[in-house]
Amino acid sequence: MTKKADAAKRIEELRELIRHHDSLYYVETRPEISDAEYDRLVRELKALEAEHPDLITPDSPTQRVASQPVEAFASVEHKVAMLSLDNAMDPAELREFEARLRRALPGADFEYVCEPKVDGLGVALLYERGRFVRGATRGDGRVGEEITQNLRTVKSIPLTLRGALGQLRELEVRGEVYMPRAAFAKLNAELEEAGESTFANPRNAAAGAVRQKDPQITARRPLDIFLYHVSHADPFPFKSHWEALEGLRAGGFKTNPKAKRCRDLDAVTAYCQDLELERDALGYDADGVVVKVNSLEQQRRLGATAHHPRWAIAYKFAARQGTTRVLDIRINVGKTGALTPAALLEPVELAGVTVSRASLHNEDEIRKKDIRVGDTVLIERAGDVIPYVIQVIASKRPPGTEPFRMPTHCPVCRARAYRPEGEAIWRCTNAACPAQLKERLLHFGSRRAMDIEHLGEAVVNQLVDRGLVTDFADLYHLTVEQLAGLERLAEKSAQNLVDAIRASRTRGLARLLNALGIRFIGERASQLLANHFGSMERLERAIEDEIGEIYGIGPQIAQSVVRFVSESANRKTIERLKQAG
Known part of the structure; x- marks a missing residue:
């Protein structure tokens, strides 16, 4: 030899x-x-x-670790949409979930598989002939970002598969990338010692690491993954979800050792309640349990809505609660002029996150709970995410407090505010309000809209305050020289932002419709409108009745679209966006 x-x-x-x-x-x-x-x-x-x-x-x-950073993340269309999950907040809602299953498949018996709902970042991994060829984020469920180079650095993701899985022509699996709590604490301590910004929680740290342009930075982050679903295989070798999990383990994937097969709903409920009691000992953040029908044939027959599979549900753990004091009530101005009150709180830690603000929703909510500045309140993070006030602890109310009153003028532009009949929200009447424009621009550039990287709050504030941007179309005429004149934005960063704005021209009609911030129009309605009309020109010519007849749209959305495209300022902006490409 x-x-x-x-x-x-x-x-x-x-x-x-x-x-x-x-x-x-x-x-x-x-x-x-x-x-x-x-x-x-x-x-x-x-x-x-x-x-x-x-x-x-x-x-x-x-x-595993590439030597060169990537310039930008390419878009990837998932072979099978990565849908959301419907939620159950208590055992009664689990029973209703099973009742829906029985109505859909009369006479069927159901076995379930339960797995912890890990609080991380959902990803899709594609293998061809047993070799890892592509990794992508969930994105909007249909299209994600390719992050293959970064996912290659995660040591618990196999680059080659063993056994039967390694022989498949093609395999796409889903998993949750996360950062263990101990590793997160160690990382933050190291960052703090180095004088760098720390992360608020393990999920933010994991998401930030996965979306790094430089894989060498990702490689230094202590990431892990649990695989939980086979979304596509050629040929498909499994008949049940439990069999798929066992197959994933045999092929070299890491699945959650807490996953359990449950013979009936009573066993599911017991599992959910037991896991909630031990959630702090898991070693990673989990905000619930994912419950799935085990039989893949039953899953196929049950199907899915546009939002979630009918054969699965997320049982959400009870939110974390704590008491704190209301220091002030501030008014935020949204992209459509909505004036939303928020409580400024004495900082309190809930589920590992320091909370200093809570949503108060609207005037009626404040009146109903009689929330006042100076009150001691009970707050919680619903689903461990959004903090809000549950109730006032009246016995601790200090003397001299006064009921809160909504302002009659916008706190930013001082224009008159009003509350439309039948609505709970007050609104600013000034369409040119700087606060509205800033929120609209942030939404326009957000991940689910035009996905303009580097267009953050600090940049948007300066663009509006300096008069460089007065509508969406102005973004596409910004120069590197103009941007380099902003605070804390060097020429390289300015060039990166110009490149990101230019790249956003390819996002497509559905993303643009979502980005425009039309009232009542979200991602799903934007996609339906884009599918039906195919171009902005056809949509602009459409009448309310035609739009309202689209399945899933309805009269409220139709009226809002027609009103938006008929306003001269909006038509001018749309025309300038077309000219910008």
């Missing part, structure tokens, strides 16, 4: 050894060798590959 052949044989032996020990350490958490022994294997492999660079393959354990 030649020296080259000997090297090739040893390289393959080392790769298999390292993959084996990676799986034991990162997936099964039962290492067989010491770190020093593992490092020796990696060093030997690197040395041999350096000596024989023509033998390096993309799936080698040494090739």
